[in-house]
Amino acid sequence: MEGRLTPVARRRLDWCRAYLFGRLEETHSVSRDIVSLLPGSVVDNLQLAWDANVTNRPHEIVEVLRKPLRWELVVRPGAPFGVVVFLTMTGALHQLGQHESELQEARRGRQVYPDLLNLRAYEARALVALGRVRDVNGLVNEILTVPPRWSLPGCCVPGGTPGYVMLSAAEELRAHGYRDASSEHGQPCRGLVPQPRGRGI
DSSP states (O other): OGGGSOHHHHHHHHHHHHHHTTOHHHHHHHHHHHHHHSTTOHHHHHHHHHHHHHTTOHHHHHHHHTSSSOGGGTSBTTBGGGHHHHHHHHHHHHHTTOHHHHHHHHHHHHHHOTTOTHHHHHHHHHHHHTTOHHHHHHHHHHHTTSOOOOSOTTTSOTTOOHHHHHHHHHHHHHHTTOHHHHHHHHHHHHHHSOOOTTOOO
């Protein structure tokens, strides 16, 4: 049967085999091959960006997601899987220290998905990295009025609430040396998210 497969179908089968056995470098290599065969495929480029993400290739993520493709096919209201574009892009830009671009991408995502809390967490991360702690405070106050909707609960944060965004902001503040500010955000989190005994944020 494999002899009757097209080259793309054969490589897709190779990708599935590599994925099932946890061979992440191989899935990334196969994704590159598929994109070389189908360079205009938005879905395949998005898969390549994700495989670059799980194999720690932030430069490639940015390069792939900035291709002039029809990203609106997956990045649009009612298609929540498009959040993956902003998840991977903002994460890559954060790793690369390009925090202004990271903030722009997070806010662009909010325009597409204004009701999803994912984008608030990405924005908070960028704001902290830019040292804009006052803006983080404003964001935290704002999310208290947002209904708890979070896309892709299986791969991100299950049962997302404003408290999870606050926790993300607190952890990022702590990571960037804003210990006092992180404690301020950690206190309201305790009222919204169950905290393990004897552990702080």
